[in-house]
Amino acid sequence: MGDPWLVIIGLNEDSLAGLSGASRAALDGAEIVFGGPRHLELAEVGSRGRPWPVPFSVEPVLALRGQQVAVLASGDPFWFGAGGSLSAHLEPGEWRVFPAPSTFALAAGRLGWRLEEVRCMGLHAAPMARLRPALAPRRRLICLLRDGDAPAELARWLTGEGAGTATLHVLEALGGPRERIRKTTAAVFDLNDISAPVAVAVELPEDVGLSRTSGLSDALFASDGHQITKRPIRAVTLSSLCPRPGERLWDLG
Numbered sequence: 001m002g003d004p005w006l007v008i009i010g011l012n013e014d015s016l017a018g019l020s021g022a023s024r025a026a027l028d029g030a031e032i033v034f035g036g037p038r039h040l041e042l043a044e045v046g047s048r049g050r051p052w053p054v055p056f057s058v059e060p061v062l063a064l065r066g067q068q069v070a071v072l073a074s075g076d077p078f079w080f081g082a083g084g085s086l087s088a089h090l091e092p093g094e095w096r097v098f099p100a101p102s103t104f105a106l107a108a109g110r111l112g113w114r115l116e117e118v119r120c121m122g123l124h125a126a127p128m129a130r131l132r133p134a135l136a137p138r139r140r141l142i143c144l145l146r147d148g149d150a151p152a153e154l155a156r157w158l159t160g161e162g163a164g165t166a167t168l169h170v171l172e173a174l175g176g177p178r179e180r181i182r183k184t185t186a187a188v189f190d191l192n193d194i195s196a197p198v199a200v201a202v203e204l205p206e207d208v209g210l211s212r213t214s215g216l217s218d219a220l221f222a223s224d225g226h227q228i229t230k231r232p233i234r235a236v237t238l239s240s241l242c243p244r245p246g247e248r249l250w251d252l253g
Contacts, residue, residue, distance in 0.1 A: 013176020
């Protein structure tokens, strides 16, 4: 794998005590360390620390190619983390990664959920509507959120989607001394003073979600009620075209 100049290290709320020996050695050997303010404080890197620019960009890291650089990320850096953003600009031999348990793993462990049966979502910078295809009867979701205000926004969105009875587990600062887990429902969400990093685990009710078959109701589409291909035509057309996951179809009227 060559001689990597970049190490990408997963760091959780248990700070340096939670790092493996290899992760700690990689961090100690770095001349410059990038991370969010919280990560830099947890890692105690002092003057070596460089906060991520706002808006986020990997360019400051790439500009230091050839020096010994470390990047700190929460949990598994390649699961909704900075790892994928960086590796898209690198050759395989340029980096090494030292993952820690992901927030998804920590949340599932606290709640006793089988992680293989849970839909995991990253909503740091995505609209809540990204969840719509994931809504299904009795499904469990774990959602990573951007800040302490986002859980209430998620609760309002779920209520508007007819999932007001969904159970929400608000999980703050998992794995560290500030860890806190509280439980409520979407419709009566009244939790405050929520601290980041935060995730919300959702248990959906039985009567929620869209059908995965062709021919959804006309009422589910934004239109004037007239200029829309009607339900039977859409059902037959989509069934004939047999679209596969990841493909996009255009309806040019």
